[in-house]
Amino acid sequence: MAVTIQDVAKAASVSVATVSRVVNNIPLVSEDTRQRVLAAIEDLGYEPNEVARSLKVRKTNTIGIILDDITRPQYTTVSRGATDACWMYGYNVILANTDSDEEKEESYLKVLLQKQCDGILVINRKVNDNFAEKLASADIPVVLGTISDKEKKFTRVSIDNVKAGYDAKKYLYENGHTDIGYIMASREYYTVCEERIIGFNKAADEFGINAKEEWRIEAVTTKFADNDAVEGYDAMEQILSSKQLPTAIFAANDEIAIGAIKCIEAKGLKVPADISVIGFNDYWISEWFKPQITTVSYPMYDVGAVCARQLIKKINSGSKELNS
Known part of the structure; x- marks a missing residue:
């Protein structure tokens, strides 16, 4: 038979109301009494009814x-x-x-x-x-x-995603790149991508960076594919069909960056010799992938x-x- 609050009250020689106050951390109980009730709860193995308790204190934790x-x-x-x-x-x-x-x-x-x-x-x-x-x-x-x-x-x-987009573009510029594109999810459906694109464009204007329309790819659907690497591959393939190629790509995340790199190499080009790629989020796989991905760290945890x-x-x- 389950232990009841009445059993605890009897064992601790207190009222049911006192046991309830202790269980719900309500004041007006002396420390000596509180310890006696807690000891009785432990000895008897009493488990308070959380549903009833939450109704009383209006909190479910x-x-x-x-x-x-x-x-x-x-x-x-x-x-x-x-x-x-x-x-x-x-x-x-x-x-x-x-x-x-x-x-x-x-x-x-x-x-x-x-x-x-x-x-x-x-x-x-x-x-x-x-x-x-x-x-x-x-x-x-x-x-x-x-x-x-x-x-x-x-x-x-x-x-600050705007600053992150700006800093990524600035990093590429400081490493000698002036022809830079990006692969992002649709800004209409992703708040963070919208903000990073704002930062990207701000850096482009400030540093006079060339960012042709055909180098700027956003997903046309409401979300990326189940496999972002596939989406990155397909988007990069579209960029590589341009008459003039960018020297660097900023990807929305590291999975997309992996797909983009795979596509570049499949076309006989080298990363970073021909086209550099920078990812975002600093997933663990970015360190183990070859070539190792340069990425913007995001303290997600x-x-x-x-x-x-x-x-x-x-x-x-x-x-x-x-x-x-």
């Missing part, structure tokens, strides 16, 4: 994470940082993969609210206006990881951890401010 696709390296690493931080602060996590599908996003948001999550962390490609309104009306703390909404309503944790800490801070402060 659960965070919902809405993300695009856990199998993609960037989301895997950011999510790991977030879940590790949640564990450290005593929070459980519910993960929801949406594939950037609006119907899934709204459906999973409803589920997480029904599960009474204390807060929501969104790690997606972009937050569209409709989903942003749904999040705003949820009336619980929300933090965006790596992305931002159009109206900048929500707290966001990310690197740290971004995830900071996201979680920001969200927990909001939860504990009781803040309903969206961007704070």
